[in-house]
Amino acid sequence: MRDKVKALPWQELLLPLVAVVLALLVGSVFILYVGENPLKAYGILFTESLGSMRNIATTLQRATPLMFTGLAVAFAFRAGLFNIGAEGQLYIGAFCAVWVGISFNLPRIIHLPLAIFAAMVGGALWASIAGYLKAKLGVHEVINTIMLNFIALFLTDWLVTGPFHGGSWVPETVRISSSAAFTRIYLPTRLTTAVYVAGIAAAAVYIILWKTKRGYELRAVGLNPDAAEYGGINVARNTVIAMAISGALAGLAGAEQILGLHNRFIVRFSSDLGFMGIAVALLGKNHPVGVLLAAVLFGALQAGSAAMDRSTAVPRELITIIQALIIFFVAAEFLIRRMLRLKEDA
């Protein structure tokens, strides 16, 4: 057995980087398979996502919802909870946002914050169900959040095609009033002020987790619930709170999608944003700064994919494959550590 050596700080950055490189390498096999040059495809991806201010803005726009869902998953992880239900919380949050957005006529300074707040409350309540069941009955949150994803999906499906149907042949609501919409900040891209909210959310997550008493308790529960209980920390209450905050963050992703991007609720609009949040959180090492960086990486992949699709024979779904591969390799930290001959943490 080898001696245990404390992980050096640079390893914290190294492991995610290696995971990304491995994913791109395996991804290039798929590119070769369709008869293209990986360097060319990746080159296009790079320039189309980061090659100009406009492309960077698009990248940020695609990254914004992932920042929120990534923060949501990361926050729960820190408290020892696996919130695989960001997708459902996002839908519930989005619906609350659209409801406020279409039901009221208020000045912008009230209307937009109110819609955002509603999304947070919706997401928080939805996630709290799983938190409550875990805290009170000990039911593992993974299965319940999966189940709640589908329940949220069908619930909003019904609301949007039924009571809130916009009247057209499309399964969507009417548009929200413009006073509830985020402002676009880099025309003609669809980047909006929501990206600032993401920055604020990341800062808030950092402060809550590391600078407050609540964060101290949440992390203690995540690291060692028995010791937390012994230290007078109410494990059940903190479990519910962690899920609620996580859900509120996922709800913000819903708000961004509705109030920033679509301006209405289109049935099943989310393209796995909640699940991608898991990837973002893992890649970002569950740290707010890491999450922002990981979200930008994923945003860049998505932003560049359309151009790659147009100018090469590589279908844009390559990006989805690469994202999945990144999750694989981040999850298999053990594999990477072994490859790099790094010492294991016990």
Add this chain to the structure above:
Amino acid sequence: MGDILAMLFNTTVFAAAFRMATPLIFAALGGILSERSGVVNIALEGMMLIGSFTAMLVTYLTGMPWVGVLGAMAAGGLIGLIHAVFCVRYRANQVVTGTAINIFAGGLTVFLLRHFFQVAGTSPAVTVIPDITLPILSKIPWIDRILGRQNPLVYLALVAVAVVHVVIYRTTWGLRLRAVGEHPQAADTVGVNVFRMRYIAVVLSGALAGLGGTYLSIAHLSRFSEGMTAGRGFIALAAVIFGKWTPLGALGACLFFGYGDALQMRLQDIGIPTQFMNMLPYVLTMVALAGFIGRAVGPKAAGEPYIKG
């Protein structure tokens, strides 16, 4: 009242329930094998999707749907192997790996769909496995209208339930499987190879889920379409839990969920939105987990990588 009863107890609906349940049954059996071995498998959805696609593609290339079935099982098994390598060998978080597989499957199937057919959305039509009439069942009144004439895969699913039941409860391998999922160290100390058991179980799990996917693209329909499993892998997972990790329990759950599915259109006519029926499996599973209808508790070691020594 009579109308509603007639609607609920209707051989046409029952027959449809068996069809709707078939892909779920295969996937749920796969879920049972995997979880019984101690590996959580939320990747059933992705494995089914890959199965659906492969079945279509192989059938398209060979013109022989049964070869498509084998191809789908092989592809599902391969995905299972990937899941196992990451979870068993590299101790990756099983839920994370499962999520990655689901995303991967969604991306890969469309990637290949577009590569092979230059279309997104839906593949060209392929040959399907035709329905057959079973000589004995079709002679029994009432039953014949439900199970007398069905797709061979429907019958195969029922046979598979019996086989998996016998394997789990009556064979040496099944005994070891149950031990490995509950207390891997106990199995290890009497010389059972925990890793090998888990590898085999998870590969079989993928093959079965792939087989479930087959039914969608080359039996129920005659083509593959993007995301065609539409959450069925998760319903199968729900059935595993609802059926308390037993093949017969899962069969019951799948038939019940399939029945709900089959009733959807009719219930919509009397004012119950389809979405409520769609939610049902998930709501019931949460209720089951919460212990309101007899606590559902899974294999004790599920989710934990086994580390020797």
Add this chain to the structure above:
Amino acid sequence: MAKVLEMRGITKQFPRVLANDHVYFDLEHGEIHALVGENGSGKSTLMSILYGLYQKDAGEIIVRGQHVEITEPRRAIDLRIGMVFQHFMLVEPLTVAENIVLGSEIRKGPFLDYKKMIAEVRRLSEEYGLQIDPEAKIADLSVGLQQRVEILKALYRGAEILILDEPTAVLTPQEVDDLIQVLRNLKAKGTSIVFITHKIKEVLAVSDRVSVLRRGRKIGTKLTSDTNEQELAEMMVGRVVLLQVEKGSAQPGPEVLRLEGVSVKDQFGQVKVNNVNLSVRSGEVLGIAGVEGNGQSELVEAIAGLRRVSGGKIYLSGQDITGWSPLRIRRAGFGFVPEDRHRRGLVLDYSVADNLILGIHGSKPFVTSAGLRNQGKIGEYAEELIAEYDVRPPVANQAVRNLSGGNQQKVVVAREFAQNPDLLICSQPTRGVDVGAIEFIHKQVIAQRDRGAAVLLVSAELDEVLSLSDRVAVMYNGEIVSVMPIEEATEHKLGFLMLGGRLEDYQAGEVSGSAGQS
């Protein structure tokens, strides 16, 4: 007699400790060989190597005259070696028969032959006098019966060498008697047995020979008939133990803790603490002696609010605290050194500073009124305690995980003692701690007493109980069977009571083979 087993020069290095250091061990045909030593002396490691669970770094193993390499349990089983683990290796939802045959099933093709399996188990259980229902589910069996299944498991595999790792730790006295009878039967049938324990009385009761390990090294092997309790104790501990703690006589003040008929059940509804009445006064140390697993852990966790009380009342300084939350009890003047610092006492990935405020992390000055942490105050407080309690290395922001066991325990002790609680519970306060730290912690306990704290000490180490306590209570099978002033307590007497003897039956010097107390 022929040697069935010889282990020569066995060495095993773990990351932090040398678990076995050139250990020699042998086993003769049909003998019961006791392997004794304190916790962490390397007994279990040695036997785990024999069973193929660990690989030795050096040394050789000779089974029935053949040099062998035992790389995995399968190999040990093939060599007819069986092991009964302290934590049973039983699959709870499966039946007795299924557990026994697992891995070496009786089959008909790929199928299990249940009929033959059950018949075989029944035959085996009759042959060895180990009555058991082959079709019962493990989860429904008592601990004693589960152990029986473990023994049958080994015998079914044809074990001729049977290792039992601390087999009595989990048993009731009645079950211990049964086990001893079973072992004698096995011996009569020619089984060679290694019996791991740290309880000297059991050694004297069952074994033919005894080997003592201390800190990974073999100290000696004796014929049981040629040795006695005193000698074995000295071999185990290394010197005539006189853990003398300098202390003046106690000045007991008013009553601080009062337990009235307290009962506690475990999660399965089993009564673990039964109708306990106890009182601890300010300025005294009340020690609870007892074999581990007799309800001590449950009792102190109930007082701390970490376990629900199923009956009775707990009073702290006159206030009824029954059913209060752990936080509220802490705030009422309670400090607690838990028995397992890794599980309960520390958040290993938190810094020393953050661990030092666990429990008071929500109080001023560590948080501001806005709920923000006051890093400056937390750091200052940590520096103070680190200096006062001599935590090494003296770095406040380093993760506790990286500290040695003794220093980790000092962090727990510092945190709990610094609050000057009215009631202080110390549960196994020096477990897994080096000698220097033991002395330091003992001094601090006495200092707390002299400050006026009521101290409740729970320890599996009789020496510790005897050297620190002013009064001693003995806990057995969930009940306090006796409370006596320290002057009346002797190791001998406590040992008698701890094993279920009744005070009225006790006569000094009654236990055979004993050379009295140290």
